[in-house]
Amino acid sequence: MTVDPVLAWAFGGNGAFAWTVAGLLARKPLRMVRAGGRAKGTIESSDAVQVSGKSGTRTYYLPTVSFETPKGERIVFKSESGGAVPPAKGSQVDVLYDLANPREAVVGGLRLWIFPIALIVLGSPFLAVGIAGLS
Numbered sequence: 285m286t287v288d289p290v291l292a293w294a295f296g297g298n299g300a301f302a303w304t305v306a307g308l309l310a311r312k313p314l315r316m317v318r319a320g321g322r323a324k325g326t327i328e329s330s331d332a333v334q335v336s337g338k339s340g341t342r343t344y345y346l347p348t349v350s351f352e353t354p355k356g357e358r359i360v361f362k363s364e365s366g367g368a369v370p371p372a373k374g375s376q377v378d379v380l381y382d383l384a385n386p387r388e389a390v391v392g393g394l395r396l397w398i399f400p401i402a403l404i405v406l407g408s409p410f411l412a413v414g415i416a417g418l419s
Contacts, residue, residue, distance in 0.1 A: 287417030296414020302407025310400040313380070316390050321381035325351035325391070328360065330370040345370035351379045353386050363391045 330345040346366035352358050359381070371377075380396075381389035390396060 287413070289418065292414050292417025294414075295410045296418065299407045299409070299411025299414055302403045303411065306400040306403035306407070309403070310397070312390065313396040313400075316380035316382065316388075316392075319380070319382040319384070319388075321353070321379075321383045321386060321389070322392075323351040323353070323379045323381065325349040325377045325379035325389075327371045327373055327375045327377060329373060330366070331362065332370075333366070342368065344368060347371050347377075347391070349377060349379060349389075349391060351381070351389070353381075357386060359386045359389060361387065361389050365391065365395055 326349065328348045328350050330347050333344050333346055335342050335344060344366045345368070347363045347370075348360060349363055350358060350360045378392035379389050380392045381387075
């Protein structure tokens with residue numbers, strides 16, 4: 285099957301763009317995993333954030349999490365990701381943090397990886413068609 289080179293470049297470009305964005309989104313989680321700090325954190329509170337869009341205003345809740353380092357230092361940070369439902373105060377979460385700088389921390393779990401994985405899954409067929417069309 286012959287594919288028009290312009291179409292192949294368009295498909296390949298979209299796939300490469302998706303993979304690039306996935307890599308950029310995965311940078312911080314990968315850095316936190318490599319930094320090696322892991323702890324159980326506790327939800328201290330949640331801050332409501334209003335986001336306006338075409339479908340109206342939505343409220344998202346960003347948790348404030350505390351955890352303790354092996355040296356006994358108590359760290360409190362506000363998560364950059366949240367959800368439509370506020371997490372229960374006092375609930376336990378996994379925390380990834382930089383051993384050299386424990387204040388740089390993220391709440392671990394699938395939420396860190398869902399967008400990079402989705403972009404790779406959705407972009408791969410485009411990239412494959414583009415590569416196949418150019419070869």
